[in-house]
Amino acid sequence: MKEISVNGKRVIIRKANKSDARALIEYLNVIAGESDFLTFGTGQIDISTEQEETFIENSLRKENALFIVAEINGKVVGNLNFSGGLTQRTAHIGELGVSILKEYWGNGIGRELIEYLISWSRNSKIIRKINLRVRTDNKRAINLYKKLGFSKEGIVKRDFLINEKFYDSLTMGLLID
Template sequence: MKQFSLKDGQRLTIRTAKHEDASNLINYVKKIGGESDYLTFGENEFEITVEKEEELLESFLISDNKLYIIAEIDGKIVGSLNFSGGSRQRTKHTGEFGVSVEKKYWGLGIGRELINYLIDWAEEGDVIKKINLRVREDNKRAIGLYEKLGFKKEGVISRGFFVNDEYYSFICMGLEL
């Protein structure tokens, strides 16, 4: 667990998600699905039972190449990041993450702190040697953050995203550790 002071003075706690967080995480994800067109899911597209979410969270806790963390302010989930490494020996050292922050808290540095936590976790361990991500081509703010944190553009996946009857490309980015 790590604690930070945000730009507005609020205290942020970042910690590993536990199976007891399942219900709150489901509610959080349902809320943010309707707040941004940059996510891989939209409003009402995230359907999972509490039991399945608990199982998922447990699978992250017992793996040496997976991480699921949440950001909280006053005990309320305001952001999350999940990272999954490969399932086979040849790809175990690399994986991809997704990160989200509730819109009300954008611009406070929460996304940066979540990603820094991931990078620190990977560097402290002896498994992960490469962190990857995909970001929508027009999400300039996120791309700028990733570049500041050392991620490099590695390629483009055309028509990888379909929102509001329009296709968007993904930019693939990676950070070698």
């Protein structure tokens, strides 16, 4: 667990737990309508509380997975999910996904979540590389990832299709050792 202050508010960053399932589904449904930079949009979150509980429990059991939330006064305002590979040959790498409620953009919460992941990865002795993909027009996120040490690795053409328009994504990676 880690605590930070954002605009005088106490933000707690901690591992997700089973009891967060309902709040996380509500959170995902809100952020789905706040940004087109996500891999999902409004009305595309179709999971039950039980399915989310199972997802969280599975993340907690794996040595190469991390699921954390940022909360203010008990309300989820951000999350980060990292899932490592499923086989021995890919267990050392994984992909991160991070999101923050729009009203908290620009306050450093996303940076704190990613820094938590980087620290956790270095201490894990399993994770050797963190991967991500980001839309090429999401300059704000790309700049943050660069500041945190991620390197550009390639472009995936037509990776997103939103309202009949294609968007490319940039793959980025951070070597842990």
